[in-house]
Ligand SMILES: Nc1ncnc2c1ncn2[C@@H]1O[C@H](COP(=O)(O)OP(=O)(O)OP(=O)(O)O)[C@@H](O)[C@H]1O
């Protein structure tokens with residue numbers, strides 16, 4: 001039973017020149033395997049900060065609170081250890097790794113996460129099939145990681161990694177942004193394929209409700225001003241669709 | 256004809272005096288460190304070589320060559336010596352004089368070698384000099400590897416002539432011990448329709464200063480110069496290139512990549528390309544990229560293109576020095592890859608373009624292993 005538990009999480013970011021600045025101000029959240037949670041909120045509300053803090057980005061400092069995965073202290077783990085423990089973050093802005101091919105990167109990563117090098121023949125087949133599922137050209141495997149990828153290609157590549165690494169907890173930061181309808185359909189199918197295994201807890205971070213038509217969450221959380229200010233089921237997403245974030249932004253600002 | 260340099264500025268009113276070109280050491284001034292050619296170089300370790308101190312050490316040279324290749328030791332006044340290289344500084348001039356002759360390697364015309372010629376140069380300490388001449392005859396194909404190891408205070412001249420229509424791959428590996436001092440004038444001449452691929456791989460040494468120069472002896476020549484250096488704490492590694500296009504329709508490509516780590520790691524890359532007034536149809540491009548892995552390291556990179564003709568096919572240069580990107584490190588680690596391995600991936604990826612060109616597999620593996628070892632030495 002995989003459970004990610006976030007308790008009273010306060011996070012500061014190191015700004016350029018102005019010292020640390022508090023972004024998250026007491027976030028509580030529990031994600032169990034098989035569940036899908038959506039975190040929605042206006043720009044700048046702290047959604048990416050939450051995902052970076054879970055993944056362990058060095059720029060974000062946890063000043064208070066805890067994150068545990070099946071009881072183990074995630075905050076005590078390095079970035080790579082967290083990933084090997086089963087935490088996966090699909091980045092909002094994946095970076096280029098010049099000269100490192102996708103195939104080399106995927107294999108190195110799978111070897112690290114699985115604890116042993118996957119058998120070559122099976123691995124090649126697995127990558128090929130997964131790329132096929134995501135409607136990615138096989139030639140992609142030989143390109144440099146994210147080098148010259150379009151926005152949509154970068155997101156497919158993130159989902160490809162998620163499908164291959166089979167994480168316990170998958171955090172998808174604005175995976176839907178910048179996708180056209182076709183790409184959104186394919187990417188959502190990838191996310192759903194992982195959900196359907198029942199082995200992964202999914203945290204879907206998004207600004208828009210569009211992706212929620214393809215990937216239905218059981219839980220919706222609204223973030224504003226570095227806090228979760230409202231929670232509900234999938235019906236909450238429908239409400240947000242109509243009324244937007246206006247009322248929450250005021251709440252956040254007052255905090 | 257207008258003279259422009261890389262910046263598009265007109266030349267200084269009083270252009271710096273052309274360097275003295277002479278085999279006579281005393282014809283060259285003693286460098287003070289203020290000269291353009293010496294301003295980046297720490298002179299102290301080079302003192303004995305600048306002074307032309309009599310050799311008190313030894314560099315062991317053994318040449319393994321496939322059948323059909325002639326290897327001999329010739330006098331300094333042999334016509335092959337100085338055919339390609341005319342020294343532009345005291346150190347290079349002394350190298351020939353003090354070496355007392357040259358190792359001459361001759362590949363007869365139309366010989367197609369399938370195995371490389373490997374010259375192992377092992378420094379056994381002390382001040383020493385050598386001169387190596389490689390002549391590759393018309394339409395021949397050859398690969399020549401220079402493998403420098405051990406330690407010495409060493410001035411080594413190398414001249415390589417690529418005969419017309421011939422094709423030569425040249426690799427010089429500087430895999431010295433930490434305290435070695437190496438000044439190398441490496442001169443190449445490329446015959447009509449000939450092709451040269453020269454790669455300099457500098458990993459070790461306390462001070463390494465290599466001066467590769469290329470000239471063309473007929474139209475249609477093609478020279479690709481590549482380099483890789485990994486500069487560690489306290490090391491000075493300098494590559495000063497000069498490609499002189501005086502013939503028509505010749506091509507040159509220069510691609511140098513360096514990684515630096517540790518306090519006072521210092522690399523220098525100078526890329527001078529001169530295109531003469533008659534060199535119409537010249538196609539040239541040079542690039543140097545440096546990856547600074549830690550604080551305290553410094554990379555100097557100066558490309559310079561001087562064009563005296565209006566009719567080039569292409570001429571460009573680029574230079575960029577960047578720090579190791581922490582966001583890349585985070586991305587790779589967020590995929591479970593430990594920091595040390597992530598750094599290796601990034602650095603190998605960065606060097607890939609140059610590494611992939613080393614078509615001597617054993618050498619490529621050695622360089623990769625050396626780079627990996629350097630990276631893990633820092634415990635990153
Ligand atoms: N490295 C940083 N330096 C300074 N401020 C930062 C940094 N990272 C985040 N912030 C600030 O923290 C706040 C929250 O940012 P975050 O990226 O978490 O928001 P978000 O909810 O993901 O927004 P978006 O919907 O635009 O992706 C913003 O005000 C942002 O400017």
Ligand SMILES: [Mg+2]
Pocket residue numbers: 047048049092173174
């Ligand atoms: Mg964000």
